[in-house]
Amino acid sequence: MLFKIATGLISSKIIALFVGPQGLALLGNLRNLMTVMETITTLGFQNGIVKYVTEHSAEQQKLKKVISTVLISITLVALVLSGLLFFMSDYLNDIVFGTTFKYSFIFKALAVAFPWYAASLVLISVINGLSKFKHVIYITIFGNIIGLAISVVMIWQYRTLGALLSICIAPSMLFFAALYFVNKEIKLLDYIAYTSFSFNILKKMSSYSLMAFVSAVVAPLVFLVIRKNIILAVGIEQAGYWEAINKISAYYLMFIGTILTLYFLPKLVQANNHKETNTVFRSYCITIMPVFILGLFLLFIMKDFIVRLLFSADFMPVKNLFFWQLCGDVLKGFSLILGYNLIAKKHTVFFIITEFISMGIMYFASFYLISVYGIEGVVMAHCITYVVYLIILIIYFRKVLLNR
Numbered sequence: 001m002l003f004k005i006a007t008g009l010i011s012s013k014i015i016a017l018f019v020g021p022q023g024l025a026l027l028g029n030l031r032n033l034m035t036v037m038e039t040i041t042t043l044g045f046q047n048g049i050v051k052y053v054t055e056h057s058a059e060q061q062k063l064k065k066v067i068s069t070v071l072i073s074i075t076l077v078a079l080v081l082s083g084l085l086f087f088m089s090d091y092l093n094d095i096v097f098g099t100t101f102k103y104s105f106i107f108k109a110l111a112v113a114f115p116w117y118a119a120s121l122v123l124i125s126v127i128n129g130l131s132k133f134k135h136v137i138y139i140t141i142f143g144n145i146i147g148l149a150i151s152v153v154m155i156w157q158y159r160t161l162g163a164l165l166s167i168c169i170a171p172s173m174l175f176f177a178a179l180y181f182v183n184k185e186i187k188l189l190d191y192i193a194y195t196s197f198s199f200n201i202l203k204k205m206s207s208y209s210l211m212a213f214v215s216a217v218v219a220p221l222v223f224l225v226i227r228k229n230i231i232l233a234v235g236i237e238q239a240g241y242w243e244a245i246n247k248i249s250a251y252y253l254m255f256i257g258t259i260l261t262l263y264f265l266p267k268l269v270q271a272n273n274h275k276e277t278n279t280v281f282r283s284y285c286i287t288i289m290p291v292f293i294l295g296l297f298l299l300f301i302m303k304d305f306i307v308r309l310l311f312s313a314d315f316m317p318v319k320n321l322f323f324w325q326l327c328g329d330v331l332k333g334f335s336l337i338l339g340y341n342l343i344a345k346k347h348t349v350f351f352i353i354t355e356f357i358s359m360g361i362m363y364f365a366s367f368y369l370i371s372v373y374g375i376e377g378v379v380m381a382h383c384i385t386y387v388v389y390l391i392i393l394i395i396y397f398r399k400v401l402l403n404r
Helices: 002-018 020-042 046-056 060-087 089-096 104-129 133-185 199-206 209-234 236-270 274-287 289-301 303-310 313-344 348-373 376-396
Strands: none
Touching: 002 020, 002 133, 002 236, 002 303, 020 060, 020 089, 020 104, 020 133, 020 209, 020 236, 020 313, 046 060, 046 104, 046 199, 060 089, 060 104, 060 199, 089 104, 104 133, 199 209, 209 236, 209 348, 236 274, 236 289, 236 303, 236 313, 236 376, 274 289, 274 313, 289 303, 289 313, 303 313, 313 348, 313 376, 348 376
């Protein structure tokens, strides 16, 4: 995680120096599209792959069914999606970047590169399921180094076009590292056969798709629309400033997200009653949140230095976005533990409802507040979204929270 953050910081600095706020806004749009594509292509199966590979790792025929079903399904989806990207490149350019920019070639490059990235995600999930966690770390390190190298070279040579191309190409390099480490554990070709395709496995996997689709598709699409509105309402540079504050936010939220996934989520899954779940909630709020809040307070105090360190003098207006963004992220920090309990206890319907409510608030509030307060309105909307989201979760889990 630290290595990923370090390479991300270096990459952000290079992008800021060579591409500027305008280019950063375009990169944000492309990243949002790729997040949606990733979920669609992998069918939201990643957690399911880990589960069923783990369960059947000692049973070759069952494991063969899992791997064959997943790879065949995802390959077919990836090929269809690639065809759409290639032949609809002009249309997608207008949707993602706007008619002012002519980057349709990016979508043709993505059409070629993305299936390899999708395959790498499946292979990494297989490695995870085989409990070879060191291999996953090695793949991540390899991917970050290669990604940084490609980004530096392409941005240096082609500026904004190079940055966009690097986002398309770099992730596909993970495939080769993932393939190498999978083959160290199993001979992959021996586990792929059309005759082993199983609709029963596909049905079991589909139960993991719904929450993944909602959380990974709805939010990026809403962010894409909001960013396009910012560009139209106050200009593309202002959209770049919003993308910059989102990147800063993503770095520190990565820490809290990792802790939740690795430590608190298993605890929530194991909790058998309201009292045990309440104990997990309190442990998180007492041990993690004070440190998180202190860190954000220091970040606010040092915001001028942080912006100059991570980006450049061109991005100094970003410092005006810190207050509302950090307030929203504090509320998000408290809401995350409750949100993770929805996943742990499989409250699928309520999870989907809250995702749509929160993104709906973010969408409408940002449109209104941008028209009144300019770019600062979008971070105000972010804060309002998590005020409402946290209140809804507190009401929903009130019996758990009051049970000591």
